[in-house]
Amino acid sequence: MVDTSAIYALIDRSDDWHEKAKNLFKKLSEQDVDLILTNFILAETHALILSRIGHELAREWVKNLVWKIERVKEEDEKRAREIIIAYKDKSFSYTDATTFAVMERLKMNVALAFDNHFTQFGWQCFDA
Template sequence: MEKILVDSGAIFALLCRDDQNHRAAVAVLRKMQSRRALPVLTNYILAETHALLAARLGADAARMWVRSNIWPVEQAARADEKRAMEILLSGRGGECTLTDAVSFAVMERLEMDTAFTFDMNFTSYGFKTAVPA
């Protein structure tokens, strides 16, 4: 089964109808469902998404999303965090955040090549995105 990493911006776009990427996000999710692709988060993405939702939609919305999330959460291992620091400090990840760098490391470990994201740092690093250009 194909696994696709889902980034926090894509989650926000799915949940917020006012987001400029909402329609594209819904279309991507439907395409993933039709292909039976498995959406995967990392524990860093879980935390980042909670913070994003709390800041933009309120603490109740953030807690509700955490409580209702059904997608698997891949725990970043110590080796993933070490690799992420190498990516971040080398500049190879472009202007990526630590959460992005951890995502890159986890994707490498799990041999995933696609992310559901609107963040172009993923393509700059060499991954495909599920979002049409």
């Protein structure tokens, strides 16, 4: 599963995680790893690129997107609400929580993310 934090780091050369993101995406591409993101991550990433870098790059990113998009289902949203309510000491966003729910549904346990919420929830993150 690919998170907004990793995608944005790859795109924004001034991001602190840019080099690590570049290396990870290259490594995963060479290993022919299937990268997946949710439709919520697509929306969140597009909005972030749009607001921070501009509409041209946001449009190009959407136009050239080749990764598989896994749609968030109603059951995932129900599970996301359960996650947000249960983890009172965490600041998981709704997108984070829906991503966790989709990962549970797909029996995934590894994410490409620089967002500490993934490890707080117990997921393993790729390392360069």
